């Protein structure tokens with residue numbers, strides 16, 4: 001299976017950006033982690049694979065639960081920070097859907113906001129299914145679509161600043177895409193071989209200071225970051241002005257932003273019967 005144009009774009013998108021991710025959107029992605037570990041049944045001694053570990057948020061919490069954690073990511077700068085944040089984990093370089101890991105070698109796997117970053121989601125989940133033992137469990141989170149309010153706010157800011165959306169960004173091939181709903185994610189898990197599928201929508205308020213929230217896109221993180229990096233300095237100043245205006249309504253008395261967001265959290269199992 002060759003990497004898609006979408007995967008190539010992802011590799012360049014994350015290259016060297018671990019610190020920028022950690023200082024901005026990693027805190028947003030951290031919210032579902034305890035529920036994700038619960039849904040995968042992470043308990044002392046369990047052999048857990050954290051796929052797309054990023055800067056190691058999930059791996060670090062799993063280590064405090066005394067799981068035996070292998071954490072992998074496709075981006076070297078992420079691995080460096082993951083090793084720092086989860087020193088008890090075995091952190092390795094690996095890229096979905098070609099994990100260099102043995103069949104049936106894990107009791108559980110988690111992927112926190114990763115399946116929405118791969119060019120072939122079914123192939124990625126099928127590869128995770130391969131490395132889980134019969135009866136093993138998986139839990140995954142992704143952003144839902146239509147986008148939640150916190151993410152929509154970026155669109156409103158770019159619209160207010162009259163920034164046109166690029167038309168050349170790689171998209172998933174239509175035959176590999178899936179609806180970003182509980183039904184869509186559940187169906188994807190089912191066609192990747194999983195059973196006992198369950199999906200919930202998590203909604204929460206993300207509290208962040210305005211400079212951290214801006215720093216993600218300002219350093220190229222996420223779709224707003226891709227867009228911002230293509231603008232000239234005057235346009236970036238204009239976007240920043242609209243950012244300040246439009247986020248004002250979300251500031252609490254301490255000046256922190258309170259942004260409502262939501263994500264899908266699904267869990268599933270590998271059939272207990274081998275083969």
Ligand SMILES: C[S@@+](CC[C@H](N)C(=O)[O-])C[C@H]1O[C@@H](n2cnc3c(N)ncnc32)[C@H](O)[C@@H]1O
Nearest residue numbers: 014029052053054073074075095096112113117
């Ligand atoms: C939004 S970040 C989430 C990181 C982490 N799970 C967390 O909760 O903070 C997505 C991560 O997935 C990694 N990633 C994207 N595509 C991948 C692939 N095909 N194989 C492995 N990792 C991948 C990226 O390098 C990045 O670290």
